[in-house]
């Protein structure tokens with residue numbers, strides 16, 4: 674059985690399917706048919722826009738109320754919509770991001786600045802969740818993240834060279850003994866590993882090293898001479914001892930020559 678209803682506007686008898694749903698109306702549909710509504714909207718565009726503008730809050734409130742009362746239905750609807758438009762949405766987001774990079778970055782910065790405490794509180798309250806999420810993300814994006822870190826560090830170092838070097842120097846000065854102790858300890862415990870690493874490195878970078886040495890010698894002639902002299906002065910006996918030893922052990926070789 675097809676129930677019909679007379680449209681209040683065009684006065685035609687139409688099937689219920691031709692009317693929009695309306696909770697508070699007879700038969701659960703609105704008084705005017707879809708066609709009339711469409712025409713009305715077309716003819717009254719500006720009036721409708723003005724109404725929307727003038728009643729913004731009321732409309733938002735109504736929507737919220739509706740959403741609250743139809744949560745599951747709406748969630749289901751959104752899920753369905755998202756599922757059916759996944760690629761389109763992702764494409765749209767990418768495109769939007771590409772075209773609004775600076776705006777977005779600016780907005781994010783602004784947001785972080787204005788919500789510092791909120792963000793800190795959220796981080797504190799969700800420590801484990803965040804850590805888990807970060808770990809998961811890092812695991813799934815290892816190469817990307819490594820690339821990003823490298824790039825970031827490089828950029829940061831470039832922009833803060835002096836500051837970093839100053840801090841390093843300062844730290845080294847204030848923690849000399851501790852650092853030396855740690856180094857010694859580390860060296861002692863990793864002797865083989867380190868030696869192997871150096872050998873490997875020397876083998877693979879022969880030319881580079883030789884080039885670097887030459888360069889260094891050229892640039893530090895005086896310093897090197899000074900150091901040599903200093904060393905010689907401070908180790909006279911040791912050197913003389915060593916020379917004697919060497920001479921004794923190579924006597925025959927020397928005599929042959």
Ligand SMILES: [Zn+2]
Nearest residue numbers: 680683706709
């Ligand atoms: Zn009608």
